[in-house]
Amino acid sequence: MKLDKDFFSDNIKTLFYALIIAIIIRSFLIQPFYIPSSSMEPTLVVGDRLFVTKYSYGYSKHSLPFSPAILNKRILFKNPKRGDVIVFKTPADNRTDYIKRLIGLPGDRIQFIDANLYLNSNEIFKSKIKSKTKIYCGNTSIDVYRFEEKLPNGKKFHTVYLKDYTYQNSDEFIVPKDHYFFLGDNRDCSKDSRFLSSVGYVHKDNLVGKAQFIFFSSDKKIGSIFAFWKWHKSIRFNRSFSKIN
Incomplete structure (x- = not known):
C-alpha cells in the first residue's frame, strides 16, 4: 500500500491540534497532579492522583506551563475560601508546586499556643476522632491523634497531630495584603x-488552582502500577473518584 504525502500531513496536523487542545485544557480548565508526600494526610495520601481546576481563582502566569512572563498580574480573580485545598507555586522559587489547605486570608492573625491553632485570637475548634491511628511522615510510620477541625466559615476537615504535639507554640503570623497562609493537614x-x-506567605499570583477530586490512587509500597497481578492490593478503589474536602 502506497502512502501519499497527504497521509503524513494529515496525521501531523491531527497531532498538532491535539497538542494545542491539551495545552488549552491544562492551562485554563483542569490539570492532573500526583501527591508525592504525606504532608496532607489524612486528606491526601502518597499515590493519590487528583484534578485541579485552573479557573477557580482566575489566571496568572503560573496557570501556564513553565510560568512564562505573559501576565504581570492575576486576571479574572476570584477570592479563595478559607479551608480550600489549593495548589500553588512556592514563593521560594516560583516553580515548585505545593498543595496545602488555606487557613489565613489577608490581614488574618495566626498563632499556635500550646499546640492549639488560633485565628484572630480565637481558638479553632477541634474534636478528637481517634486517640490512636498511624499515618506516614515521609517513609516513617507515626502515631497520631486524629481530629475534626472547624473553621469560622463552617468548613470541616480532618487533621492529625503527633501525640507529643511537637509544634507547640509560635510567634504570631500576620498575613500581608494579597497573600495567604497555608497549613498541611498533617x-x-x-x-x-x-x-x-x-x-511563608503565598501571593495570590502564585495560586495555581483548587483541588477538586481524586480520580485514581495506588500504593507504590505494594507494587508498581504496571504489576497488574497486585492491582487488587495496590489500587485504592475506595479513594478513586472521591471529592476532596
Missing part, C-alpha cells in the same frame, strides 16, 4: 507557611 509533618524561609 500538622507535625508539613513544610508550609509556618516556615517563612521556605514557604
